[in-house]
Amino acid sequence: MNSESEPPEQAGTLYIVATPIGNLDDLSPRAAAVLSRVAVIAAEDTRHSGRLLQHLGISKPMMALHEHNERDKAGQVLGKLAACQDVALISDAGTPLISDPGFVLVREARARGYRVTPVPGACALISALSAAGLPTDRFLFEGFLPSKSGARRAALDRLVRESATLVFYESPHRIVDTVGDIAEVMGAERELVLARELTKTFETFYAGAAAHVRQTLEADPHGSRGEFVVMVRGASAEELSVGSAEADRVLTLLLTELPVKKAAKLASELTGISKNELYQRALSLKD
Structure with missing residues (x-):
């Protein structure tokens, strides 16, 4: 790992700004203030984030920075920092870099000695864990499981004896199959909690044995809609x-x-x- 350089005498700051995962009132006053005063906002999806800025009454130059162009765009952001311009990095929702783009940019900014400052706020995995009723003294966040069932089962198989609470993100079109694979690999009785549409109007938690949760999802007409946080009790x-x-x-x-x-x-x-x-x-x- 490269050691960090001495920061330039005069340079901009890169702010890593958490944005709401659903309820817009969850944006902190500090986050709103930072977004209103930076020179540029780097966003995962400028159209999506533009609606948030419009809601806040903020008009700022924006640039797209996502998983497909981050290596190319990072240089532009670093150039703005070198020109003493502050930049805010935001993702579509939640905290940047947590299963979202930004790692390449933050690593390079720190390596060059620029100031990188977090502006904390919403994060789906932390929000879900806080209300799940599962042990939180130790947890393992695995991001998204593989999309193919064979690879997904292999990934779960490697975790079947993990004693920490396991946390995954999952998309609506794979959630039923994923829960089925958890029941198959980790046992039908393994305790499972799903958080769907956190902080939004139809926020829902499903909890119980993995096999039961799958049946509940299949019976719920909304069970395959929205974004999910999947939490699995660790092996006892x-x-x-x-x-x-x-x-x-x-x-x-x-x-x-x-x-x-x-x-x-x-x-x-x-x-x-x-x-x-x-x-x-x-x-x-x-x-």
């Missing part, structure tokens, strides 16, 4: 203990007929525990 100590005991039993049987590598692979398919973890366990049992 009891589940981990039972899983380890079962894995040892399966490995012991397989090792009587198979080499370590093949035994670990087959045991992984039977128990849902990662192949690498079972390979190490198999070596210990073999010894």
Whole structure:
């Protein structure tokens, strides 16, 4: 990782401004003040963000900065900072860089010594967790799961023994299939909470066993509309203990007929525990 340069004596500031995820009243007075005084606003979608600025009565030059052009546009933003102009970075909703563009720009701005200042506000994953009733002392945010079922199940399989609360974002057209894959890979009884349309008129939480939540979604005519935050209870100590005991039993049987590598692979398919973890366990049992 590159060390940061000494900041220029005179330069603009890059503000990372969180915007509402639904309710426009959630924009902080500080965020509104920053947006009103910067020279330029870099937005993921200028048309979408233009409506927010119109609501606020703010008229500012805007430039599009999104996942497809960030590397090209970052240079323009850095040029404005070098010219002592302040710039605000906003995404379509929520906090920039949290499953949204901005990483390339922020990293390069810091590497060149420019001041980068967060202006906190709404963030869908934090808002969802705060109201979900799941443990929040430890959580793992995984962004969006793969769109294809096979890859999605493989990603879930790697997380099945994770004890922290798991958090994902998901789109409406994949939500039912994703919940079905969670039930299949992590167990029909694994506790699950979905937050839909946070802070908006039809904000809804679905909670319960994964299989039950899927049935609820399928029965709800609005169950495949809006953006979702998916939260999954982590594996319990009891589940981990039972899983380890079962894995040892399966490995012991397989090792009587198979080499370590093949035994670990087959045991992984039977128990849902990662192949690498079972390979190490198999070596210990073999010894």
